[in-house]
Amino acid sequence: MADYHFIYKDVEGASTQWDDIQRKLGNLPPKPPPFKPDPFEPAPDSDSAPKDKSWIDEKTEEELEDLEDDLDDDRFLEEYRKKRLAEMREAVKISKYGSVIPISGSDFVREVSQAPQDVWVVVILYKEGFPECGLLLRCLEELAVKYPATKFVKIISTDCIPNYPDRNLPTLLVYNNGAVKANYVGLHSFGRRCTPEGVALVLCQSDPVLNDGQSGSDPSRKAVLEDVQRRFIEKVVTEHENHDDDGSSSD
Numbered sequence: 001m002a003d004y005h006f007i008y009k010d011v012e013g014a015s016t017q018w019d020d021i022q023r024k025l026g027n028l029p030p031k032p033p034p035f036k037p038d039p040f041e042p043a044p045d046s047d048s049a050p051k052d053k054s055w056i057d058e059k060t061e062e063e064l065e066d067l068e069d070d071l072d073d074d075r076f077l078e079e080y081r082k083k084r085l086a087e088m089r090e091a092v093k094i095s096k097y098g099s100v101i102p103i104s105g106s107d108f109v110r111e112v113s114q115a116p117q118d119v120w121v122v123v124i125l126y127k128e129g130f131p132e133c134g135l136l137l138r139c140l141e142e143l144a145v146k147y148p149a150t151k152f153v154k155i156i157s158t159d160c161i162p163n164y165p166d167r168n169l170p171t172l173l174v175y176n177n178g179a180v181k182a183n184y185v186g187l188h189s190f191g192r193r194c195t196p197e198g199v200a201l202v203l204c205q206s207d208p209v210l211n212d213g214q215s216g217s218d219p220s221r222k223a224v225l226e227d228v229q230r231r232f233i234e235k236v237v238t239e240h241e242n243h244d245d246d247g248s249s250s251d
Helices: 017-024 053-057 061-066 075-094 105-113 131-146 196-203 221-250
Strands: 100-102 120-126 151-156 171-176 179-185
Touching: 100 131, 105 120, 105 151, 120 131, 131 151, 131 196
Parallel strands: 100 151, 120 151
Antiparallel strands: 120 171, 171 179
């Protein structure tokens, strides 16, 4: 006897005339769309990409070094490659600092005396619990952020110089190329009001101690002093304007 309950299955995606009639009558769900794979796209070839400034900008320092012999035929790109490498190395150098670094007596020679020749080092001798030391430290912390190419370090006075008198605190030492270039004993060295701008002016009177990293690796004393003076004037003007605004609002 024939099996009348047998249902014929065609290949996937195909449709019989009977199925089509049943779908029109609503007895079967709509026919699913046939499967279509995504179009094939070959992986991008880095060697075929156009070589321009943006292509150089996307490279890491290591990749730029590897390209040294590959751009001999393109003088413009080779010069731009060298420029980008110099910028990256300068940025790495600047990023070493940017804060007041605590050191111990055993660190002094390595961190201060043996610092790179083109780096100015500002050392504060201090002790905890001395308000004057705290005030000068706060000024140096602000200057360290503004001038990240200058190295600022702090060390407990007696760790640096045994039996150093507390009456001389805080003391500031300025080093360059392994030698002491200046020293400032006591908070009075920086005027009646010890401010970051006032400290900056004192530090740069004789040498280009402060370096923001934007003026080249060896800025002149005149250029540094002019920058410090400009920042000082801007700070004074801003404070004066804020004082005037507070006065007018209280009237």
